[in-house]
């Protein structure tokens with residue numbers, strides 16, 4: 116059981132972390148568990164993948180698409196609960212926060228009415244907001260979606276220099292968030308996760324089922340985590356977070372807890 120869980124997602128980074136400089140990921144997860152072979156959802160599109168990450172089911176089960184989450188707020192009584200809903204039920208007074216550059220995640224994939232602090236902004240601005248928030252709040256569950264890596268992939272092609280350089284840039288933002296948590300004294304009892312929703316092709320697209328699109332990286336650190344390489348599916352992110360708070364997995368979920376504990 117952990118006091119806090121921090122999930123920082125790099126949209127559109129796939130497993131290209133391994134191809135570029137990520138000094139912060141290197142230091143943060145030096146003794147953590149990692150994988151560059153995690154299967155995400157197909158089609159490899161943001162709403163499908165983030166939806167599965169937070170709802171613990173395959174995308175066919177939650178049915179969310181970019182156009183749905185862009186147009187409709189997620190009903191509070193949606194058949195599949197997000198991990199946020201479970202954490203709220205267990206900890207009625209806890210501080211919970213979602214910072215998504217792509218704002219449809221905040222409202223189309225995460226329930227309203229749960230008293231979750233939600234904010235949006237471009238990645239650099241978002242990072243400043245997150246650090247300020249973390250200095251002032253003991254956030255039990257923090258979710259972050261940075262979007263600029265995906266933007267660079269669409270612009271320059273995934274795996275190209277422009278895309279890889281943006282991963283390195285967002286790695287620096289990650290480092291600021293990590294250091295803020297460390298300085299606040301809330302790291303020792305925390306589970307800290309970095310992953311991605313999908314990758315993309317050299318020509319700047321995603322949605323298909325090539326390895327460049329469907330295979331992503333996943334990093335975890337925290338007490339009791341084996342320093343090891345592991346594998347899981349992207350939907351297992353939700354199960355990992357629920358288990359970190361000793362919450363039973365809902366029967367509608369198909370996610371499993373990754374084998375990363377000592």
Ligand SMILES: [Zn+2]
Pocket residue numbers: 126127160161162265312313
């Ligand atoms: Zn995406």
